[in-house]
Amino acid sequence: MRLLTARLFLSLPLVPCVLAQVPGNTFASTGLYSVKQFGAVGDGTALDTAAIANAIRAATSAGGGTVVFPAGRYRTGTFELLSNVTLDLQPGAVIQGSRNVADYADSAAFGFGKTYGVDSSGEGSKAGIIVARNAENVSIVGRGTIEASGNYFFDFSKPHSAPDFDPRYTRQGHDFNNPRYGLAFGPVEVSGQGRPGTMVVFSHCKNVLVRDVTLSNAPNWTLHLQGSENAVISGIHILNDQRLPNTDGIDCMASKSVHISDCDIRTGDDAFTIVGSDDVQVTNCSLSSNSAAVRLEDTRASTFDNLSISSNRGLAIFGRGGGHTRYILFSNITLRTHLITGHWWGKAEPIYIAIRSGAGGDEISDVRFTNVTAEAEGGMMILGAPGATLRDVAFNQVKVRIVAPAPQIAQSVGGNFDFRWTATRVSEAVFSHDIPGLYCRHVDGLKIRGLELSWEDNLPLYFSNAIDCEDFENLDVMDFEGRQALPASTAATILLRDGDGVSIVDSRALKGTGLFLQMSEIKGERVFANNDLSEAQQAFEPRNPHFVQFGNDMPGGKKLGK
Numbered sequence: 001m002r003l004l005t006a007r008l009f010l011s012l013p014l015v016p017c018v019l020a021q022v023p024g025n026t027f028a029s030t031g032l033y034s035v036k037q038f039g040a041v042g043d044g045t046a047l048d049t050a051a052i053a054n055a056i057r058a059a060t061s062a063g064g065g066t067v068v069f070p071a072g073r074y075r076t077g078t079f080e081l082l083s084n085v086t087l088d089l090q091p092g093a094v095i096q097g098s099r100n101v102a103d104y105a106d107s108a109a110f111g112f113g114k115t116y117g118v119d120s121s122g123e124g125s126k127a128g129i130i131v132a133r134n135a136e137n138v139s140i141v142g143r144g145t146i147e148a149s150g151n152y153f154f155d156f157s158k159p160h161s162a163p164d165f166d167p168r169y170t171r172q173g174h175d176f177n178n179p180r181y182g183l184a185f186g187p188v189e190v191s192g193q194g195r196p197g198t199m200v201v202f203s204h205c206k207n208v209l210v211r212d213v214t215l216s217n218a219p220n221w222t223l224h225l226q227g228s229e230n231a232v233i234s235g236i237h238i239l240n241d242q243r244l245p246n247t248d249g250i251d252c253m254a255s256k257s258v259h260i261s262d263c264d265i266r267t268g269d270d271a272f273t274i275v276g277s278d279d280v281q282v283t284n285c286s287l288s289s290n291s292a293a294v295r296l297e298d299t300r301a302s303t304f305d306n307l308s309i310s311s312n313r314g315l316a317i318f319g320r321g322g323g324h325t326r327y328i329l330f331s332n333i334t335l336r337t338h339l340i341t342g343h344w345w346g347k348a349e350p351i352y353i354a355i356r357s358g359a360g361g362d363e364i365s366d367v368r369f370t371n372v373t374a375e376a377e378g379g380m381m382i383l384g385a386p387g388a389t390l391r392d393v394a395f396n397q398v399k400v401r402i403v404a405p406a407p408q409i410a411q412s413v414g415g416n417f418d419f420r421w422t423a424t425r426v427s428e429a430v431f432s433h434d435i436p437g438l439y440c441r442h443v444d445g446l447k448i449r450g451l452e453l454s455w456e457d458n459l460p461l462y463f464s465n466a467i468d469c470e471d472f473e474n475l476d477v478m479d480f481e482g483r484q485a486l487p488a489s490t491a492a493t494i495l496l497r498d499g500d501g502v503s504i505v506d507s508r509a510l511k512g513t514g515l516f517l518q519m520s521e522i523k524g525e526r527v528f529a530n531n532d533l534s535e536a537q538q539a540f541e542p543r544n545p546h547f548v549q550f551g552n553d554m555p556g557g558k559k560l561g562k
Contacts, residue, residue, distance in 0.1 A: 027058060027059070027062065027065065031059075031062075031064070031065040031066055032065065032066050032068055033055045033056075033058055033059045033065055033066065033067045033068065034055070034067075034068045034070060035048065035051055035052050035055045035067060035068065035069055035070075035074065036051075036070060036072075037055075038051045038052075038054045038055040038058070039051035039054070040052060040055075040072075040074055041072075041074075042069075042070070042071075042072025042073060042074050042093075043072070043073065044072075044073035044074075044075055044094075044096055045075065046075065047075055047076065047077070047098065047103065048074045048075055048076050049076045049077045049078070049079055049098075049103065052067070052074065052076055052079050053079045053080065055067045056079065056080070056081060056082055056085050056087075057082065059082075059084075059085045060082035060083055060084055060085050063084060064083070064084025064085060064137065065084075065085065065086075066085075066086045066087075066088050067085060067086065067087050067088065068088045068090065069087065069088065069089045069090060069093035069095065069142075069144060070090055070092075070093060071090060071091065071092030071093055072092070072093060072094070073094045073096050074093070074094065074095050074096060075096045075097075075098055076095060076096065076097065076098060076103075076129060077097075077098045077100075077103030077104045077105070077129075078103070078104045078105035078127045078128065078129060078130075078131060078196075079129070079130065079131075080130075080131050080132065080133070081130055081131070081132035081135065081138050081140075082132070082135055082138075083135045083136045083137060083138065084136065084137045084138075085137075085138060085139075086138075086139040086140075086141060086209075087130075087139065087140045087141070087142075088141055088142045089140070089141070089142035089143070089144025089145065089146070089213055090142055090143070090144055091142075091143040091144060092144065093142070093144035093145070094144060094145045094146075094147055095129065095130075095144070095145070095146045095147070096147050096149065097128070097129050097146075097147065097148035097149045097196060097199070097219075098149070099149045099152045099153075101126060101153070101193050101194050101195065101196060104126045104127055104128065104129075104196045104197065105126070105127045105131075106125060106126065106127065107121060107122075107124075107125055107126055107127045107197050108125070109127070110127060110131050110133055110201075110203065111133065111203070112127070112197075112201075112203070116275070117253045117254060117275040117276045117297070117298070118253075118254065118276075119226070120253075121197060121198045121201050121203070121221065121224050121226060122197040122198035122220040122221040122224070122246065123195075123197075123220055123221075123245075123246045124190075124194055124195055124196075124197055124220065125194075125197075126194065126195070126196050126197040127196070127197045127198070127201070128148065128196045128197045128198045128199040128200065128201065128218075128220060128221075129146060129148060129196070129199055129200065130146070130199070130200045130201070131201045131203065132201065132202045132203065132205050132208075133201075133203040133204060133205070134203070134204050134205070135202075135205045135206075136205065136206045136207055137206075137207045138202065138205055138207070138208055138209075139208070139209040139210070139211070140200070140209075140210045140211075140213055141209065141210070141211045141212055141213065142212060142213055143212055143213070144213060144214070145213065145214040145215075145216060146199065146200065146213060146214070146215050146216070147216045147217050148196065148199045148215075148216070148217050148218045148219055149217060149219070150195075150217040150218050150219035150220075150240065150241060150244055150247065151217060151241055151244075152191075152219075153190060153191055153193065153194070153195035153196070153219045154188050154189065154190055154191055154195075154219070154243075154244055155188060155189050155190070155191045155192075156183075156188050156243070157188075158188060158189035159179055159183055159186075159187070159188060159189065159342065159343065160186070160187040160188055160189045160190070160245050160342075160343055161343045162343060163426075164420050164426070164429055165420060165423075165426055165429035165430040166426040166427060166429070167430075169426070169427050169429075169430065169431040169432065170413075170416050170430055170431060170432055171414070171415040171416055171432035171462065172411075172412065172413070175412075176412070176413060176416075176430075177341055177342070177343070177412055177413050178412060181341050181408055181409070181411070181412040182341060182408075183243075183341075183342070184341070185242070185243065185290055185340040185341055185342045185344070186242065186243030186244065186245065186268060186290065186342050186344075187243060187244065187245035187268060187290070187342055187343055187344065188243050188244065188245070190245075195219040195220060196219055196220060197220050197221075198220050198221040198222070198223075198224045198251075199215060199218045199219075199220065199221065199222045199223065200215065200222070200223045200224070201224045201226065202224070202225050202226065202228045202231070203224075203226045203227060203228070204226065204227040204228060205225075205228040205231075206228065206229055206230055207230050207231075208225065208228055208230070208231035208232070208233075209231075209232050209233075210223065210231075210232075210233045210234075210236055211232070211233075211234050211235055211236065212234075212235045212236065213236055213237075214236070214237040214238075214239065215236065215237070215238045215239070216237075216238070216239040216240065217239070217240060217241060218238075218240050218244075218247045218267075219244065219247070220246055220247065221246065221247070221248045221251050222238050222240065222247060222248060222249050222250065222267065223236075223238070223249070223250045223251070224250075224251040224252075224253070225250075225251070225252045225253065225255045225258060226251075226253050226254060226255070227253070227254045227255060228255045228258075229255060229256045229257050229258075230257045231255065231257070231258045231259070232259050232260075233250065233258070233259070233260045233261075233263065234259075234260070234261050234262055234263070235261075235262045235263065236263050236264075237263070237264045237265075238250070238263070238264070238265040238266065238267060238271075239264075239266050240266060240267045240268060241268065242266065242267065242268045242288070242289070242290050243268060243290075244268045245268060245269060245343075246268070246269050247267050247268040247269050248267060248269045248270050248271075248272075248273050249265040249266075249267040249270070249271040249272060249287075249289070250263075250265070250271070250272050250273070251272075251273045251275075252272070252273070252274045252275070252277050252280055253273075253274075253275045253276055253277065254275070254276040254277060255276075255277045255280070256277060256278040256279050256280075257278075257279050258277065258279070258280045258281070259281045260272075260280070260281070260282045260283075260285065261281075261282070261283050261284050261285070262283075262284045262285065263284075263285045263286075264285070264286045265285060265286070265287050265288070265289075266287075266288040266289075267288070267289050267290075267291075268289070268290050268291070269289065269290070269291045269344075270289060270291045270292045270293070270294075270295040271287040271288070271289040271292070271293045271294065271309075271311070272287070272293070272294045272295065273295045274294075274295070274296045274297070274299045274302065275296075275297045275298055275299065276297070276298045276299065276323070277298075277299050277300075277302070278299070278300045278301055278302070279300075279301050279302065280299065280302040281302065281303050282294075282302075282303070282304045282305070282307070283303075283304075283305045283306050283307075284305075284306050284307075285306075285307050285308075286307075286308045286309075287307060287308070287309045287310070287311065288309075288310045288311060289310075289311040289312065290311070290312050290340060290342070290344050291311070291312055291313060291344050291345055291346060292311065292312070292313040292314070292315075292316040292345070292346060292352075293307070293309040293310075293311040293313070293314050293315065293335065294307075294309075294314070294315050294316065294330075295316045295317075295318070296316065296317045296318070296325055296328065297317070297318045297319070297320065297323060297325065298319075298322075298323030298324060298325055299325050299328070300324065300325065300326050300327055300328075301326075301327045302327075302328055302329075303328075303329045303330075303331070304328075304329070304330045304331070304333070305329070305330075305331045305332050305333075306331075306332045306333070307332075307333045307334075307335075308333075308334050308335075309333065309334070309335035309336065309337075310335070310336045310338070311335070311336075311337055311338070312337060312338060312339075312340050312344050312345075312346040312347075312348060313337065313345065313346030313347075313348070313349050313352055314335045314337050314349065314350040314351060314352070314374065314376075315330050315333070315335070315350070315351050315352070315369070315372075316346075316349075316352040316353070317352070317353045317354075317364055317367065318353075318354055318355075318356075318421055318422055319354070319355035319356060319362035319363070319364050319385075319388060319390075319422065320355075320356045320362065320421065320422060321356060321362055322362060323362055323363075324362070324363045324364075325363070325364045325365075325367070326363065326364070326365045326366045326367075327366050328366070328367045328368070329367075329368045329370065330367075330368065330369045330370065330372060331368070331369075331370040331371055331372075332370075332371050333371070333372045333373070334372075334373045334374070335350055335372070335373075335374045335375075335376075336374070336375045336376070337349065337350045337374065337375075337376040337377060337378060338377055338405070339377040339378055339405040339406075339409050339410065339413065339414060340409065340413075341409055341412050341413055345418060345420050345421065346418055347378045347413065347414075347416060347417070347418045347435075348376055348377040348378030348405070349376070349378045349379060349380060349381050350372075350374035350376040350378070350380055350400060351369060351372070351374075351380040351381070351382075351398075352380070352381045353367070353381065353382045353383065353390065353393065354381065354383040354419055354421075354422040355383065355384050355385045355388040355390055355422060355442075356385060356388070356421075356422040356423075356424060357385040357386065357387070357388075357422075357424050362385075362388040362389070363388065363389040363390075364384075364389070364390050364391075364393075365389060365390070365391045365392050365393075366392045367392070367393045367394070368393075368394045368396065369393075369394065369395050369396065369398055370394075370396040370397060370398075371396070371397050371398075372395075372397075372398045372399070373398075373399045373400075374398075374399070374400045374401070375400075375401050375403055376400055376401070376402050376403070377402070377403055377404070377405040378402075378435060379402065379435045379436050379437050379438060379439060379463075380400065380437065380438045380439070381417070381438075381439050381440075382438070382439070382440035382441070382443050382446065383419065383422075383439070383440070383441050383442065384441060384442030384443045384444075385422075385442055386442060388442075389444075390442060390443045390444070391443065391444040391445045392444075392445040392447075393443060393445070393446050393447070394446075394447040394448075394449065395446075395447070395448045395449060395450075395451050396449045396450060397449070397450040398450065398451050398452070399451075399452040400437060400451075400452070400453050400454075401453075401454045401455070401456065402437060402453070402454070402455050402456065402459070402463065402485070403456040403459075404456055404458060404459050404460065405460070410460045414435075414460055414462060415432060415433070415434070415435060415460065415462030416430050416431060416432055416433060417430070417431055417433040417439075418430050434462050434463070434464040434491075435462055435463050435464060435485075436463075436464050436465040436466065436467065436468035436485075436495075437453040437455075437465070437466045437467065437482065437485070438451070438453070438466070438467045438468070438469075439468045439469075440467075440468070440469045440470075440472060441469070441470050441471050441472070442471050442472070443469075443472050443473075444472070444473040444474055445473070445474045446469070446472065446474070446475050446476070447476045447478075448467075448475075448476065448477045448478065448480060449478050449479055450478070450479045450480075451477075451479075451480045451481070451482070452480075452481045452482070453466045453467075453480075453481070453482035454482065454510070455483070455485050455486075459485055459486065461486070463485035463486065464484065464485055464489070464491045465484055465485070465491050465492055465493065465494065465495045466480075466482040466483060466484060466485075466493045466494060467480075467482075467493070467494045467495070468494075468495045469495070469496050469497070469499060470496070470497040470498050470499065471497075471498050471499070472496075472498075472499040472500075473499065473500050473501055474500075474501040475496070475499060475501065475502045475503075476502075476503050477494070477502075477503065477504045477505070477507060478503075478504075478505050478506050478507070479505075479506045479507060480504070480507040480508070481507065481508045481510060482509075482510055483509060483510040483511070483512050483513040483514075483535075484513065484514060484515075487512035487514075488514075489514065490514060490515070491514075491515075492514070492515040492516065492517060492518035492541065493509060493513050493514075493515065493516045493517070493536075494516065494517045494518070495518050496517070496518070496519045496520070496522050497519070497520045497521060497522070498520070498521045498522075499521075499522050499523075499524075500522075500523050500524045501523075501524035501526065502522060502524065502525055502526060503526040503527045503528070503547075504517070504527075504528050504531060504547075505527055505528070505529045505530055505531065506529075506530045506531065507531045507532075508531065508532040508533075508535075509531075509532065509533045509534075509535050509536040510535060511535045512535070513533075513535050513536040513537065514536070514537050514538065515536070515537065515538045515540075515541055516533050516536040516538065516539050516540070517539065517540050517541070517545075518540075518541040519540075519541070519542070519545060522545075525545055525546045525547045526547065526548065527547060527548050527549075528545070528547035528548070528549045528552065529548070529549065529550050529551050529552065530550070530551040530552065531551075531552045531553070532552075532553045533552065533553060533554050533555055534553045534554070534555065534557060536555045537555060538555060539552075539554055539555055
């Protein structure tokens with residue numbers, strides 16, 4: 001008999017022929033509820049959903065307990081995790097998601113809708129394997145695995161795409177991301193039968209623990225906290241096929257007091273998505289993604305420390321309207337960003353901040369990047385918008401080396417800005433633009449302290465300035481080292497346009513620098529001091545800026561402003 005909703009599972013009586021073999025108080029006295037004693041077969045063939053649901057119901061009815069999965073493969077559809085219950089996956093235990101979409105409940109049965117960050121949970125109309133809602137003191141622990149059969153719901157011969165940009169505006173035109181460049185990175189298309197929803201969901205739960213388990217082969221989002229608080233996620237492994245779209249690692253939405261540590265996460269989509277949340281602490285994790293490693297939106301008082309990242313886009317913050325992201329710290333991070341083909345958002349930016357134009361009071365402020373080391377195939381982006389606030393962003397000891405993408409990938413998708421999700425017109429979603437090491441626009445109070453920017457030889461010609469800022473206020477550059485991308489280029493190392501308030505001190509032009517600083521429509525020049533431009537061919541354009549100058553080593557061995 002096929003059961004479609006978790007509620008129906010929970011309404012079933014306990015299996016009498018099994019329980020008759022067990023004394024009535026055995027479970028309550030030990031607090032242990034083996035799913036096999038409730039009729040689960042664990043052979044990978046029989047559908048064990050009802051037996052699992054009955055074991056959970058028995059445990060919660062007794063005031064709480066541990067539902068044990070001994071070694072075996074338990075095929076299942078959707079079941080609900082209830083208050084005061086721990087799922088213990090013993091070594092060798094696999095909760096195996098059914099390959100039949102009909103075995104999964106409709107997500108609407110659990111109150112999930114389509115409002116991003118509020119009531120959504122993954123793509124499509126189905127739930128996944130485990131749903132906890134309005135529950136307290138719930139846990140999933142152990143050295144076992146939850147495996148969701150993700151590969152069975154996709155067609156690997158068809159690329160996934162969406163009409164969220166117009167290729168006419170890209171550098172490549174209609175040849176942008178042509179399938180002839182290969183489908184190695186995906187994303188691939190969902191098969192005709194559809195797919196299950198988010199693999200594990202905690203919706204409006206308190207006191208959540210997920211520890212040591214492996215979550216693998218998700219067909220959708222993997223682990224989702226929605227409107228939950230006081231959660232600890234530690235020592236877990238998320239191992240997904242990186243060609244599958246929407247297979248986020250951990251999504252934390254409208255939640256607070258979430259602590260994530262010591263995790264290994266490999267996903268197609270974002271490794272972390274944090275939206276509408278407060279006090280999210282992430283530390284000691286290894287992340288790999290074909291989208292963003294860390295993606296934030298409308299989030300406050302959160303830290304991301306001691307991370308090792310390999311991804312398409314590295315550390316990303318978005319503003320889309322009415323949200324407030326502030327007091328964010330990224331520290332002690334090493335990352336490698338790759339330019340890849342396929343319909344993934346991002347163009348190998350190690351650091352990326354973007355606010356939607358006309359975002360209606362959106363604010364991103366007080367963001368710190370400290371002790372970040374990156375090797376990247378794209379540049380950093382800090383993009384505000386008129387009518388929105390982007391202020392007080394600081395780079396402290398950030399070291400970036402920009403390297404060349406594979407030639408065929410650069411030919412397919414390189415030399416473009418990608419502002420999908422915040423662009424208001426398709427012409428501004430993905431479009432041709434030279435790539436600086438750091439591009440910023442509409443930002444007030446950008447402070448650069450100890451930025452080292454270097455370039456690999458033989459880069460594509462679309463790479464340009466080290467720093468390119470326009471429409472800015474209050475830019476402070478201190479202890480910067482760098483030059484323009486191509487030694488023979490006429491591009492300036494630092495290009496400033498339409499700005500008010502700038503100081504550059506204690507900085508150094510590296511060997512191969514042509515023009516160090518080019519300015520247009522700049523007012524409020526403050527201090528240009530203690531800079532070493534001896535390796536540059538030319539210091540300024542125009543040649544007589546209005547800085548207060550002292551202690552500078554100028555081109556040709558001259559001293560200026562003693």
